[in-house]
Amino acid sequence: MPRHGILVIDMLNDFVGEKAPLRCPGGELIVPDLQRLFQWVRDRRAEGKNEVEIIHIQEAHRKNDADFRVRPVHAVKGTWGSDFIPELKPEGEEYIVQKRRHSGFQHTDLNLYLKEEDIDTVVVTGVWTNVCVRSTAADALANAYKVITLSDGVHSKNEEMHKHGLVDLSIFTKVMTIDEYIRAWENGEDPWAGGGDKENKVE
Numbered sequence: 299m300p301r302h303g304i305l306v307i308d309m310l311n312d313f314v315g316e317k318a319p320l321r322c323p324g325g326e327l328i329v330p331d332l333q334r335l336f337q338w339v340r341d342r343r344a345e346g347k348n349e350v351e352i353i354h355i356q357e358a359h360r361k362n363d364a365d366f367r368v369r370p371v372h373a374v375k376g377t378w379g380s381d382f383i384p385e386l387k388p389e390g391e392e393y394i395v396q397k398r399r400h401s402g403f404q405h406t407d408l409n410l411y412l413k414e415e416d417i418d419t420v421v422v423t424g425v426w427t428n429v430c431v432r433s434t435a436a437d438a439l440a441n442a443y444k445v446i447t448l449s450d451g452v453h454s455k456n457e458e459m460h461k462h463g464l465v466d467l468s469i470f471t472k473v474m475t476i477d478e479y480i481r482a483w484e485n486g487e488d489p490w491a492g493g494g495d496k497e498n499k500v501e
Contacts, residue, residue, distance in 0.1 A: 307424030312379030324453025427463030
């Protein structure tokens with residue numbers, strides 16, 4: 299069986315929740331589904347099944363980051379805003395990757411970590427579907443990983459942005475629900491099978 303890394307992208311105080319200055323309302327909608335996914339992964343690992351692991355991607359900017367030339371100041375390293383929301387805190391030895399750009403791969407050790415762990419499939423979750431999720435997924439493909447998008451595990455500022463992001467992601471990732479993903483594993487199937495758009499059907 300393959301080894302999967304579930305990337306949980308930017309489920310942080312500055313993005314999710316009523317007090318978030320750069321609030322992504324869709325992020326609040328996916329919290330219960332991500333909690334369920336987390337529990338499934340953690341229960342499996344408690345049983346010694348280590349084919350799937352959770353990797354937390356944490357935006358952690360420097361004070362005068364170049365990103366702030368085009369976006370409001372947010373998620374400055376060491377602040378409340380850069381911390382994980384209480385509902386989705388890392389546990390145990392779950393790995394944390396800090397980033398300063400949209401993609402979890404740019405100028406981070408994510409690719410090195412995935413190689414060290416023999417992970418061949420990247421599963422993207424988190425916010426925003428059309429920005430950091432899409433950028434991370436695109437870089438995962440560029441680094442030769444198979445990529446899965448969990449459609450009810452990602453969201454954006456509004457439904458339109460979310461849907462546009464999913465259309466783009468469907469070109470080069472396999473888009474499936476959390477239930478479909480879990481069911482594939484439980485049935486001994488590779489969830490990524492059939493991914494991508496080899497026949498150019500996406501419109």
